[in-house]
Amino acid sequence: MDILGWILVILLFVVGMAGAIYPILPGALAIYGAFFIYGWFFSFSEFGVWFWLIQTLIVVVLFVADYAVSAWGVKRFGGSRASVIGSTIGLIFGPFVIPAFGLVIGPFAGAVIGEMIIGTRFDKSLKVGLGSVVGLFSSVVVKFILQLAMIVLFVLWLVF
Known part of the structure; x- marks a missing residue:
């Protein structure tokens, strides 16, 4: 049963x-x-209130940062609310429409289309689209670091 517990924990990681x-x-x-799978299979006793508070804080920061960093990329390159919305829609649907490259093309196209809908010149719309890609990559880096911090904190909490 221990092996199954660790397999599930690692799979979720x-x-x-x-x-x-x-x-x-x-x-x-x-x-x-x-963390819950670990607790159910092994024990919750290793995790105190501080563990849960810190991990929950990281999750909240992660969700806020994910949106804020992506929106920052669009806004930094002169985008409007329409391009932020378009970029978000493109981020969600792009990978399904164009499986191999949709993760990058989706937000780019969404931001460009969002700007074009509100009447922005095409050259500025392309610049905003580029900003959406910069925001996407920046967001991925932030998410990767924060999520890795969650895993490292979990391991450190178990070891010490």
Whole structure:
């Protein structure tokens, strides 16, 4: 039974880290869920209130940062609310429409289309689209670091 518990914990960690790159996967929530799986299979006694407070704070920061960093990329390159919305829609649907490259093309096209709908010149719309890609990559880096911090904190909490 111990082996099954560890397999599930590690599987959720892998899904969580993949979620840093692929937005459809529940990144931080999968990692957070791994803590509960560990507790059910082994014990919750290793985790005190501070563990749960710190991990929950990281998850909240992660969700806020994910949106804020992506929106920052669009806004930094002169985008409007329409391009933020378009970029978000493209991020969600892009990977399904164009499986290999939709993760990058989706937010780019969504931001460009969002700007074009509100009447922005095409050259500025392209610049905003570039900003959405910069925001996406920046967001991936932030998510990866924070989610890795969650896993490292879990391991350190068990060891010490």
